Amino acid sequence: MALLIQHVIEGITTGGIYGSLALALVLIYRSTGIINFGQGEMATFVTFVAWQLHEWGFHPALALSAGVLLAAVLGVVVFRVAVRPLMGASGETIVVVTIGLMLAFQAASLWIWGADQRLFFQIIPNRSWTVAGITVTLHAVGVGVAVVALAVLLSAFFRFTRLGLAMRAAAAEREKSPLVGIRVETMLLLGWGLASVIGFMAAVLVAPKLFLSPTMMVPLLLYSLAAATLGGWDSPLGAVVGGIVVGVTESLGATYLSFLGAELRLAIPIVITLAVLLVRPAGLFGKTTVVRA
Amino acid sequence: MSRLPRVLPWLATGLAVAAAVAAPLIVPGFLLFQISVMLTYAIAVLGLNLLLGHAGQVSLAQGAFFACGAYVFAILVSRFGVPPAAALLCAAVVTVALGVAVGLPALRLPGLQLAIVTFGLAALVPQILIKFDHVTGGEAGIRLRRPVLPGWFAAPLETWNYYWCLAGLALCIVITLRVLFGDSGRSLRALRDNPLVAETLGIDLTRVRLSAFAVSAAFAGLAGGLFAMVNGFVNPSSFEATKSIEILIGAIVGGVTSIPGAVIGAIFIVFMPDWTSQIDISLAGLLYGLCLILTMLFARNGVTGVVRSLADRVVRMAAPPPDARQNPAPPA
Numbered sequence: 001m002a003l004l005i006q007h008v009i010e011g012i013t014t015g016g017i018y019g020s021l022a023l024a025l026v027l028i029y030r031s032t033g034i035i036n037f038g039q040g041e042m043a044t045f046v047t048f049v050a051w052q053l054h055e056w057g058f059h060p061a062l063a064l065s066a067g068v069l070l071a072a073v074l075g076v077v078v079f080r081v082a083v084r085p086l087m088g089a090s091g092e093t094i095v096v097v098t099i100g101l102m103l104a105f106q107a108a109s110l111w112i113w114g115a116d117q118r119l120f121f122q123i124i125p126n127r128s129w130t131v132a133g134i135t136v137t138l139h140a141v142g143v144g145v146a147v148v149a150l151a152v153l154l155s156a157f158f159r160f161t162r163l164g165l166a167m168r169a170a171a172a173e174r175e176k177s178p179l180v181g182i183r184v185e186t187m188l189l190l191g192w193g194l195a196s197v198i199g200f201m202a203a204v205l206v207a208p209k210l211f212l213s214p215t216m217m218v219p220l221l222l223y224s225l226a227a228a229t230l231g232g233w234d235s236p237l238g239a240v241v242g243g244i245v246v247g248v249t250e251s252l253g254a255t256y257l258s259f260l261g262a263e264l265r266l267a268i269p270i271v272i273t274l275a276v277l278l279v280r281p282a283g284l285f286g287k288t289t290v291v292r293a
Numbered sequence: 294m295s296r297l298p299r300v301l302p303w304l305a306t307g308l309a310v311a312a313a314v315a316a317p318l319i320v321p322g323f324l325l326f327q328i329s330v331m332l333t334y335a336i337a338v339l340g341l342n343l344l345l346g347h348a349g350q351v352s353l354a355q356g357a358f359f360a361c362g363a364y365v366f367a368i369l370v371s372r373f374g375v376p377p378a379a380a381l382l383c384a385a386v387v388t389v390a391l392g393v394a395v396g397l398p399a400l401r402l403p404g405l406q407l408a409i410v411t412f413g414l415a416a417l418v419p420q421i422l423i424k425f426d427h428v429t430g431g432e433a434g435i436r437l438r439r440p441v442l443p444g445w446f447a448a449p450l451e452t453w454n455y456y457w458c459l460a461g462l463a464l465c466i467v468i469t470l471r472v473l474f475g476d477s478g479r480s481l482r483a484l485r486d487n488p489l490v491a492e493t494l495g496i497d498l499t500r501v502r503l504s505a506f507a508v509s510a511a512f513a514g515l516a517g518g519l520f521a522m523v524n525g526f527v528n529p530s531s532f533e534a535t536k537s538i539e540i541l542i543g544a545i546v547g548g549v550t551s552i553p554g555a556v557i558g559a560i561f562i563v564f565m566p567d568w569t570s571q572i573d574i575s576l577a578g579l580l581y582g583l584c585l586i587l588t589m590l591f592a593r594n595g596v597t598g599v600v601r602s603l604a605d606r607v608v609r610m611a612a613p614p615p616d617a618r619q620n621p622a623p624p625a
Binding site for chain 1: 349416417485534576578581584593
């Protein structure tokens, strides 16, 4: 029993990180209808910059703040340069561009910092408590608090602020929003900046565990895609819940389905994605949109 | 004068076929081997073109299907002594079954879920190859025995393999043309351009897109089988997830709606990494990424698109057709 609970806790921790990257994906999908395959690699690149600043002797807090700033700027610039000109184009065109982003940012990190795995500085101190045979690390608590806080803050932002309302309006009605004075383009830029910052947060949370390397986020992206599909692509809350479900399934599956082994762990998110697409394509929290022909 | 442009494509095709058939006479053995590998990639790219350029769907698993075909071929030939032609057919058929199993859930929906699912498959297939090592030989892979060439064929093995690849590509080009110039091609393009209207006219979205996906998977399976034959050896490190993305790059760079584009794209992905890796290992990735982004931003139809519009301009400058006003050029 203690073992089971232990694995559930571990699953929730990693699931929270999947959820936060899924949150970034969902934010972009909601506002621009794009699945950004480059999200993880953009975040890795910014995390490398933060790591480099810390190596040069900057305080961790300063390095992370610089990272947040850079992430926001990067999100905005990438949208403006590579995505905005294609907004009218078909979906597959834009997917190809985001895959290009993935390759380009991965190669840029590889070029500047090399393929070695780097130890990323711990933001959360190494502490843990053991109660009744169950160990809870401060890292797990920290990740949980950060992801829940993020989800609550984002929901509140979209629900209660004028800016949040404007962003929702711009996403829902791109043609009609300008009529009530909403600058759609600015809202989309903000959305990409915000998503990039959230992606950076996911990378910072996962980096101490996985070690920092140019390909660090590739498996994470797979899990996050499954999380976003499970939660429903238009629901931020769904992304976080989906992430946690995927994380717990992965943790339990890897423990109790021993035939999977280390190699077939990756099959878990894929099976989840296929199952969701078969049974409930809109996801747990997604809305089924009805199109009037 | 205005007849000239119509003759040109036929002339070019004839020259290309003649050059391809005569190539083994002048090309040295190792280059011929590389060209054969390039032809197998061209087949996989051609399949992706059909899906991407005409069905408007992105598959990131073309390399995974390629691996599937290669392993089916290698296992059948090395374990069961199946003749190559039958093994190639099986490679294509098994790959189609895998493709349909994965594609069906995703293709029922109007969006780009296929990209998500196939992205996962591309990452998973190398793991499966390592995991089931009693079938696939694990990391060590499978080595094929040197085939016995028929007595009437008086040329080296490279030439034999080359002609197999050339025949495979020719077969796939014929199939592509049949698909594109028949009813199915028209339905595909209608779905890509306006799914709502197409469905109203009675085109079954799922069925048409699934069959396009199946054909593209079959091409990749056949290409993989030919690759195993040419290479004489398969192991998981030849089929990492990046292979799928390379095939996508080949399709995009060559031009997604063009058949010669598939060959140009394959040349790009087979020969470009060779010389960039001499400069820096990260250069290929950077170049690939930028190629994808820049092609989409500035030349949606790839190299062949650029060449075609340049050729159009030259022809128009040389001899402006008298009926230019009545028949404006269709928008790109």
